[in-house]
Amino acid sequence: MGPARRTRYRVLDPILDLLFPVDCVLCDRRASGWRRGPLCPTCETAALVGPASPVCERCGLPGVAAGGVCAACLTGRTRYDFGRAALAFNDPVRQLVHEFKYNDRVSLARPLGRRLKGCLERHPFGPDCVVPVPLHPRRQRGRGYNQAELLAARLGLPIERGVVRRRRDTGSQTGMTRHQRVVNMRGAFECRGRVERSVLLVDDIQTTGATLNELTRVLKRHGARRVEVLTLARAGGDSNPA
Ligand SMILES: [Zn+2]
Numbered sequence: 718m719g720p721a722r723r724t725r726y727r728v729l730d731p732i733l734d735l736l737f738p739v740d741c742v743l744c745d746r747r748a749s750g751w752r753r754g755p756l757c758p759t760c761e762t763a764a765l766v767g768p769a770s771p772v773c774e775r776c777g778l779p780g781v782a783a784g785g786v787c788a789a790c791l792t793g794r795t796r797y798d799f800g801r802a803a804l805a806f807n808d809p810v811r812q813l814v815h816e817f818k819y820n821d822r823v824s825l826a827r828p829l830g831r832r833l834k835g836c837l838e839r840h841p842f843g844p845d846c847v848v849p850v851p852l853h854p855r856r857q858r859g860r861g862y863n864q865a866e867l868l869a870a871r872l873g874l875p876i877e878r879g880v881v882r883r884r885r886d887t888g889s890q891t892g893m894t895r896h897q898r899v900v901n902m903r904g905a906f907e908c909r910g911r912v913e914r915s916v917l918l919v920d921d922i923q924t925t926g927a928t929l930n931e932l933t934r935v936l937k938r939h940g941a942r943r944v945e946v947l948t949l950a951r952a953g954g955d956s957n958p959a
């Protein structure tokens with residue numbers, strides 16, 4: 718957007734706010750209109766904060782000594798080469814992601830995607846293309862969109878949509894242990910053709926990483942040179958499989 722257009726939008730903002738009022742998802746205050754997405758600037762600053770540091774050098778899990786790697790990375794359970802989460806998984810972020818995924822608040826892709834892009838730029842990622850974690854087609858039809866795809870679209874990198882698909886609906890994994898999730902994910906994805914590139918996987922919330930590790934396994938078997946992971950936040954991590 719050029720400077721002239723930006724100025725015009727700023728002049729129009731109060732009018733647009735009046736015509737199309739948007740309440741903040743978190744505090745019900747009036748947000749500053751469609752331009753920002755349904756999150757007021759106060760909540761955006763207060764709720765969207767980075768994860769506690771230091772984090773695991775490889776996968777980004779918080780609570781690891783500076784410069785160290787976590788148990789999952791040490792023992793080879795982490796299959797992807799590098800991963801980071803953009804945000805701390807606090808109550809407001811949990812609520813925002815819920816609204817984003819289940820209540821059609823797709824405009825949240827804007828503020829959330831901004832944080833994702835910031836995280837991508839701050840860390841040594843080097844992908845050739847982005848692969849949003851696919852939903853099962855039936856689930857995507859029901860929801861009308863894939864939240865990971867909406868986030869990926871904000872990164873300004875080439876997106877590979879057809880390269881990998883979910884061939885089995887793995888259902889909700891809430892309440893499963895880490896091992897149950899690993900078993901549940903086995904064979905869930907299918908790759909079409911050779912990948913031969915460095916891939917960035919994008920998803921909303923990472924829990925145990927079973928989904929991302931299985932996707933990594935499939936992509937690498939089809940020639941992916943490197944697989945990196947970028948998520949909004951990590952819930953629990955290794956110690957808390959819920
Ligand atoms: Zn607010």
Ligand SMILES: [Zn+2]
Binds near residue numbers: 786787790791
């Ligand atoms: Zn790690």
